[in-house]
Amino acid sequence: MLSQLFINKIAVIDKASIDFERGFTVLTGETGAGKSIIIDAIHVLLGERASKDLIRTGEKMASVSAVFSDLPDDILSLAESFGVPVEDDASLLIYREIRTEGKSACKINGAPVTVAMLKEIGQLLVSIHGQHESYELLSEHLPIQYIDSFGELASLLTSYQNSYHKLKEIQKRLDSFNSDEGEKARQIDLLRYQIEEISSADIHVGEQDELITERNSIRNHEKISSSVEKTQNLLVGDEERNGILSDITMAAEEMESLSEWLADAEKASQKLREAQYLLEDADEIIREINVDFDTTSLDIIENRLDLLHKLHLKYGTDEEQILSYLITCEQKLHDIEFADEEREKLETEYEKEKEKAILLAKQLSGSRKKAAERFAKQVKEELQFLNMLGFEFLVEVSRVPLNNKGCDKVQFLVSANKGEPPKPMSKIASGGELSRIMLSIKTVLSGKDNIDTLIFDEIDTGISGEAANKVGEKLRHVSLNRQVICITHLAQMASFADNHLFIAKNEREGRTFTEVTILDENKRIDELARIIGGNEITELKRKMAKEMLDKVLDK
Incomplete structure (x- = not known):
């Protein structure tokens, strides 16, 4: 889990040290206070592209560091394979530095690592979900990845891809036989001349x-x-x-x-x-x-x-190279002169490999269809819990020509109103609906990976009222087995948190600074009241905020 985060000289954040706990943690604050910058800093820490624009104005460098604790053996083993020293406390200290001039520096437990290494480990530590990822649901590539992950089809997919790549390689070799006949004749004449010239010289090393x-x-x-x-x-x-x-x-x-x-x-x-x-x-x-x-x-x-x-x-x-060149020419001439025999051999091999690839693709397709049916059912149950009653969710698996992913095109179809035929999400789903669909999908997929920390960046966009309550309740439920961190603008969602961090923007000596504060119960009530009705906090708003917190505690 993410235990500590330290941000130095990034955008409006001069210095910020944040302690995280297990369970469900929310970050709230006024617009522009720097909540999204914290997510940007975590992205940088996990090996994503580090723009120099993130460096605080007037500074030459910025840095982000974090402690991840209670890590499983597979992550620690991966770190050790990168030359990182691992202590008995099963934790990693990750550090990344960005400079206005020169390359950035990456370290894990003090040992230098590449950005690629950092990214490989980062993918196992944290999963970040935001509005941009929700919109990725509209792409044609993500659904098939989700179904393969849900159905645990990685091994079958790898077997198919090995066969498919071999098939493409044979096809490439076959294509090379189809060059212009005139060019072949020119190659034969040249090769015969070179072979005769070297052979007749009868040289020795x-x-x-x-x-x-x-x-x-x-x-x-x-x-x-x-x-x-x-x-x-x-x-x-x-x-x-x-x-x-x-x-x-x-x-x-x-x-x-x-x-x-x-x-x-x-x-x-x-x-x-x-x-x-x-x-x-x-x-x-x-x-x-x-x-x-x-x-x-x-x-x-x-x-x-x-x-x-x-x-x-x-x-x-030297003579050795000349004789080696002679052997190469003789082999090339043999390949051209006996191209018909080689082509027949490759065509037989191609048909055999094609048959194997088709068989594996059909097995993969059958497994996907079964997984898609189970996946759609579970996602629909999650959507109903999130107050999307009458919302239909289907996974369409259709046949396409063989490609690197098999012979399937996977598409998510939805119907927002009863009686309407399901259509692609791009034609129906709103931003708020996409957020809840993504949360439902991530909930269904949550048991398929070992990522301990989930971060949701403004997943509440476009929802309110009872739907917000349901999303908050779902996030709290997910946090029973994983660390969940969420940026939100809704009091209903924030009330479900175990831990509440407040992000505030202040000015000192003409500069803007962002500060992070852990809220106790009274300050949480004030913050929820502020979110409910603006900066003017009244007793009525505080009472409403307290009722929200009490209602969560009673569940």
Whole structure:
């Protein structure tokens, strides 16, 4: 539940701290005092769009924070998945900051979160219902969502949507086969040319590096031959002198002859023998070096490198990319040349998936019709309780072509007068009737989600008298299991509240300030009297207000 709300520098509210209780809480006050701004602040807190226009004039930033307590495990687990630390008290402190310059900041329990994360959690914490949402009943999208929620059809809808999306993907692939025949011919010619050009080159990975090395060797063959010969002479000697290898071998033998008397001589001989063996290995390697270069092959190598360079420019930066491009071309050519076979395969797959989607859509439609019948009956009972006697409410489920929601169009039909045929709500229902229909629907749906806090923003628009009493009674009934917060202009509705908050607008030093006060019993009587008859509070009005409160307590 929403336990505390703190608003800072938003519109006419400089600073306001509000403590909320369980049960039914009403907010009242004169028009323009800032009641709707409190709702706007809660919207911002729950991740809705934060307009910089909300920031109080002359300020550079504004903020809203709230404590939600006694939260269920699923909300706490979601918060933890976002990296939010969760304490044992099962509560969350949510903070959002808006700035005139720069991005806004969002935090939960001190941990930074994105607006998307905030919105995902916010949807589970609070459900806000206002006049704008009542008018959404007139849209063609909301009714089907309500029926699916009431019938608990999310799993069946997901199964259908998975099949439908797969069907659309197959259709997209089939459509790709229907391109212009001339374009297909051009693609085939291009692909065959590219395949032939790469294949005939017969390249292999690393070839360019090998050719560059070979080319450099040929270009420097004289220096290579000279260095190899000189090194061999130094190692093994020539006609004029012994080589290093011979000298080291003799030195090792001299030290070995002294090893009987000198330990260091034996160590020296071992090191010399190691040097001898290393030099012999080096000599063997040098003898294997090929110094017989075919200088006539240099033109062949240059031509080959030139070919590889052209292929690199067209098909990839190295041989591996070129060969990968070849495989891609071969696959594309295969797909085009064997398009008829692939099309037949896809058409078979399409018909199979279409049959599955239609079956799931029919199952979904059947479940919706059953749910719609139960839903209409329960909503009608709620409407009768709200003093809308003789008001007919029906849910029409009609067949439409397959779409993302199935094969149904769901529409709410109403008849305000007995004997008149039900028609779409947009042609009949008034603002006040829409408010009561929305309350009835939300009451019926209340058991289908775990949202603990319901906020109703001026749901009393267009109603009065006994209807207002019924709406107030219904809200009080809903608050037995959930926290209900309601902004109202009607004394009848306000009298049903467990808690009453008064929103007042004052002026200090030429600035407007909004303050929130918790009313005790006497102040509640005064506020109800003010709502009944204006700012002049008489004893008669106070008596009427007290009777309202007493009547609620007697129920």
